[in-house]
Amino acid sequence: MNRAFNRKKDKSWMHTPEALAKHYIPYNAKFLGNTEVEAPKGTEVVKDAVRKLKFQRHIKKSEGQKTPKVELQISIYGVKILDPKTKDVQHNCQLHRISFCADDKTDKRIFTFICKDSESNKHLCYVFDSEKCAEEITLTIGQAFDLAYKKFLESGGKDVETRKQIGTLQKRIQELETENSELKQQLQDLEEQLMIAHVPPAGSICIKPQMSTDVFDMVPFSTVTPLEPVLASNGCPPPPPTTLPPDIRKDLFGAEPFDPFTCGSADFPPDIQSKLDEMQEGFKMGLTLEGTVFSLDPLDSRC
Numbered sequence: 001m002n003r004a005f006n007r008k009k010d011k012s013w014m015h016t017p018e019a020l021a022k023h024y025i026p027y028n029a030k031f032l033g034n035t036e037v038e039a040p041k042g043t044e045v046v047k048d049a050v051r052k053l054k055f056q057r058h059i060k061k062s063e064g065q066k067t068p069k070v071e072l073q074i075s076i077y078g079v080k081i082l083d084p085k086t087k088d089v090q091h092n093c094q095l096h097r098i099s100f101c102a103d104d105k106t107d108k109r110i111f112t113f114i115c116k117d118s119e120s121n122k123h124l125c126y127v128f129d130s131e132k133c134a135e136e137i138t139l140t141i142g143q144a145f146d147l148a149y150k151k152f153l154e155s156g157g158k159d160v161e162t163r164k165q166i167g168t169l170q171k172r173i174q175e176l177e178t179e180n181s182e183l184k185q186q187l188q189d190l191e192e193q194l195m196i197a198h199v200p201p202a203g204s205i206c207i208k209p210q211m212s213t214d215v216f217d218m219v220p221f222s223t224v225t226p227l228e229p230v231l232a233s234n235g236c237p238p239p240p241p242t243t244l245p246p247d248i249r250k251d252l253f254g255a256e257p258f259d260p261f262t263c264g265s266a267d268f269p270p271d272i273q274s275k276l277d278e279m280q281e282g283f284k285m286g287l288t289l290e291g292t293v294f295s296l297d298p299l300d301s302r303c
Helices: 017-021 043-062 134-155 158-198 270-285
Strands: 025-037 069-075 078-082 089-094 098-103 110-116 123-129 287-289 292-294
Touching: 017 069, 017 134, 025 043, 025 134, 043 098, 043 110, 043 123, 069 134, 089 110, 098 134, 110 134, 123 134
Parallel strands: none
Antiparallel strands: 025 069, 025 123, 069 078, 078 089, 098 110, 110 123, 287 292
16 A cells, blocks of 8 residues: 555646536445554555455355445545445445545555544544556545545635534434334334224124123013103003902913803703713712822811
8 A cells, every 4th residue: 555645736636626526426346344443544554454354355255255346426525335226325434534545556456545433433444446446546535635625725614514514414314214214113013003902803703792681581670770651642641551350360371260160050061060060079079099088178087
């Protein structure tokens, strides 16, 4: 490693200032990874980081893992590392946090830069493998630094502070979006739990609460709450129920009991009446069954 970017006057650059200030310069490379380093700059520092990451790449390659490809977007605001297919930002290294950048003359495919992490405040060395553009990428990052420094001098330092504030706001917005997504997921989970709790399983029968009934499926009658009379259509109360005299007895079916012995003689033909008379006399005299006498006469002491 023998090239570190610096701000030399009258240095010829590869790109127009507008390309880096208003847009970005894209490059494709393979990303070996990043590792923590002890110092923010130095050739020996990046050499140790490159050796470490190359060794890790050989181990992963022996296990069948390929080195991932990335897209670099370089501008005066920083270096973005994106997935080339999905365009998802994997790392966003702001330019004012990059402290060192160099390419390797012994291995023209390798270039690296050191950036201070915004969360842990650790210095991380990012190492890339580009077959043809390692030196060009290093010079492009150097040109972005030169333009950013000139803009800093023109604005009196306000531009850098503004970028810091914008970066802080963007980070906060991202945190709020993540928190909002988590809250939406929790709300959806609660709604699903409520639906499961109220909806019965498929094939089940929903039993509605009913009034208690007796063994004949009838509502039991309670004498505590008397029945109220229902008014007729003309507004008058219904007439009281008709009651039979207490001396008239009825059987289970509501009919008067029939006693063939109390009926008058005129109620039956003569031949039937004579038969009934004989049966009555037979009951009065008693019947003998196997030596035991049964009598309907209460004065008979033989019973």
